[in-house]
Amino acid sequence: MSNLQGFFKQMESDDDINNVHDVGKDIWDLKFVMMEDNENKPKNKNYGVCAFWCLMMLLLVIAGLVFAIVYLTLIGPNMKAEEVQTGPVSTVCNNSACVSLSHSLLQTMDSSVKPCDDFYDYACGNWIKNTIVPDGRDQATTMYSDMDRQQDLRVLFEAPDKLDEPEAIKKARTFYDSCMDKETREANGIDVINGGVEGVFGGWPILESNPGGNFNADNFDMTTLMTGLFVHAGSTSIARATAKYYEDTEEFKLEISAGKFSTMPNIEYLVGNNYQKEQDALLDYVTNAALILGANPSIARQEMGAVVNLETKLAQAYLDNQPTPDNVMTVREMQAMYPDIDWTVFLTTLIPESVATITDDFKVVNVDGDYLTEAFRILSEEPARLLADWMLWLCYHDAMPYLNDEIRNNYYEFLAIVEGTPVREYYQDCVDLVHKLLPSATARLYADAYLPTESQSLIDGIAENIRTTLTDLIGKSSSFMVVSAKEAAKAAVKEAIISVGVPDYVRENGALNKSIWM
Template sequence: MNAWSGQEGDVMGPTVTRAGSAKPSTPPLKNGNDLRESGYLIAVGSRTSRFRRKYKKRMPFLVIVIIFLLLLIAFIIITILYALAVHKKPVKLCKSTECLRSAANLALSMDPSANPCENFYQYACGNWGSDHPRPDTYPSYDWFRDKQTKVYTIVRDFLNRNISNQPKAVQQAKEMFVGCMDTETLNKRGLKPVITILESLGLPPYPTFINITEDFDYSTYTFDWLEAVIKIKTHIGMDVLIGFDIYTDAKNSSVYRIIMGSPETTNPFPSTHIERKRHNGRKSFNFLKRFIEETSSIYHVGRRYDKSDDSADEDEKLAQIHKLFYAELMKLFVLESGDIAKLTEVDLDKNLITAATEYYTMNNDLYEMEGDNSTESDEEDYGNIPDYTADEIQTHTDAVVELNNGTASPIWKRYLEGVFSISNTELDFEKDKVMVADSDLKYMSLMAAYVSKTPPVVMELYIWVKVVEVMSIHTTTELRDLFQRAYEQSHSHDQPSPRSLQCANAVNDMLGMAVSYGIADPHFFNVTKPKIKTMIEELKDALAHLVGEAKWMDDNTKLATYRKIIDMKTLIGFPDWLLEDGKLEEYYEGIVIDPKKHLENMININQVKTKKVLNRFRDGNNFTWATDPTEVNAYHTFQENTISESYDVT
């Protein structure tokens, strides 16, 4: 029988007969419980149930393992951090007096109430002004001036101390301070020192203009103004009408060049009003566009003060103050000479006012001559200032003189020969060219034309007042009071500084290296200065790195910049030679100081300095300091590729 045929019988296959022994002996079941109890029904659990049953006993073990691993990781991290902390150098906190003072000053200067995102300056320095009120002596006051005043105080205290076994130059600085403070001797000597110096310059005791009568013949009076200007430059180091100096060549810093133009050093003596000094090592270009210091001339005619620029009345008031001052100044010298017998007192006063007005007019004209040029260009390119032979300058100025209907005369070669006559240098006028900016060449031409048409007696008046003005304030109390009265009338800050600080400033200005020797700290040389050098070297390295990353510089420019960085010289604190035996005496060789002759002391120092400047013209540049170490400031002298940084003794 076919089991899958679907025909005849059971399609599932043939009937199977179970043997009797194979039948289960299962009792009859009545319900599901019976089936379950008999084993007929088997309970089927879910996967979750099976998982819980399987891992129920393993979960605590897994949790313990995870916690252990976390603790192990934490232990490893702590161990690494501890090892780094142990081997890392601890941060050194500076707890010296200087560091604590600087930190305290910084904290006190800050204004925490200000929002640094809106006004960072107010946040960082907002309280400085209120904690440092401006003294009446100064028109402005800042951190540099505050520090500079403290330096002058330290200098004054040092000069007052009786210390033996000092180098000769330091002792001379102390003697100069004594001479400046000895007002009794200054008053006793009166105007005689000034008159003696005027005689050596070829100038009379008082201007000839004052003694002029109605029948005076201008054509009979002769005065060699150029010879007087040369002597003034070589004797007291002052520029009158002509500016002259020697500076580093911008294109070759190893040599010096002669530079001429408008007057630069208009006051070779220290100011009686303690003002911040200019960077006196280098001339500012454009020559004619520069800041006219109050120390240049206490009464610089043509200058504008404060809010009087647009006020004709205020200008006229200032003009009257100046004219009256000059008249009183000249009268003191007339009375000192006592030889005007031709004039009555009324005529004398009349002539004094006329002379003061004449000087004021000429001084104002020359000042405007300089000021007119300053608008031509914002800044002269020092590296591209043209140079000329003396003959070329003469040819140019002669043309301008003749164009203005003046009479040309040889000036420039004669001036240079006269100035260098006190030195060991002999000029070669074909090779030794003079650098003159375009604006200065214009001034020199206009000045030559103006002078050519000015009567000799007026020229003498102008030069006389210029010289006496800067010298006489360093003489008697009467003259100092005369200056101070006029100063108070024309300046908003009218309180004079103490005499002791004035004298300390004078000595520091004239003998700065000697003063620096006295207050120099060996700890600075041995400890602080090397650290500053290291800092600067690191800054130079960082600069070189930035240059290397710059994409806007080509390779040649980068190479030149690298060389400049490598060659850059640093002048920090004090010169390295300052404390060496004999070096200070060598530096101030030729200087003579007499504690009874204050004015002559300053003139002698200027003479020595002028001669040294002229003698170095042929020498190679030794990159001397542009400022005294006691000046609180820092400079980059680009011509010499040097950085000068003073030492804060406070």
């Protein structure tokens, strides 16, 4: 199978899977979510308040500590099996990983700063002073980096299959190998994607009668193209839906929000007066891409310029309208408000029946309702040819890193100007693609290598010990904490949600195999 044919296979999108359980992030992130009751916050500004916030910050620091322990003892390159403790948890950790971690944490702190004056500077001051952001990156982090993750996954993807591995992992490796097949990519990549666009989506108008073109405006239907792009390419240009479970009402609701409507990584570059260089780079990029894919040179710049103008209008509409997170309505009301889309068909396509059954009375949260109202007004004034040019261009744009070197270099030249992003090694793009399309299989592969079940249980125990210890410390702090601050702190510690590792279904072969689309 070519590395590009996956773009035109029917799939349960990564959005569908991640909306229920964000597997991809759970595998290398420690989530510490603090829920506070605003009514319980102390009103007087004194050292009790300071102590409360210090304890809250301490909770976050300890969350980082747990993550670091996971990394140093389970994932770090120098891990030794005999250092993983399986017996009762000692009150003092003095193995090499803990000593190294303690030293590194002390190196990041600035003890000359009083924690109640600036806790962040106290905890991180020396790290900020001594850290240089690497070239080509816009940030630095103390955590396990994307490059580290990509390199680890590369090793796992390139390893031989094991007899007892689930089929999902074997298919993930096959997909990775296909993505890394440079010879096929150079020879057939553009033909494959153009053939898919013409055969499945009705053709990209700008290609006219060339392969991938042959668009017929009379056959254009926005709902059909929206759903088709999502099913076959995971593209959501106009709107996207996220399934979330609301514990207060014990029901699923769909959050409807703006789709990925722009090529520009930062949409403020589209509308700002001080970003002419970025705007020129965008027009050059989209025009050159269209030419490489087979567009007529006499119309390419003008027609892709119209696409950029449409993206600019949508960007301005998005920036002008605030989110409405409490805007609950039914699918029937959505249909009446935005009649250009068959919302029942669209949402049924986005959300698997195993998650929710879409009916007219199904409740949705229209997070970007004001934007969508303006966006549909803008789209209603544009011809079908431009709408198809725009929607299909966003699909092509997502595929740029996986095509031939000419079009890939054009893509990274654009990113270098607007983001300072250097050309990535090809394996990095392939690792990210497999993780995006097969997050559950990637998570299982990673967990088997770096987070066995017994280690995950051990970490869960450490986290709960931290919760108990914090609660005891708060209870003994009567000399400097007011009662309301103490109770609020205890409540925050009790309600903190700790999520480490992967959900159970990822470790179950049958359920895992059913979660993939290939």
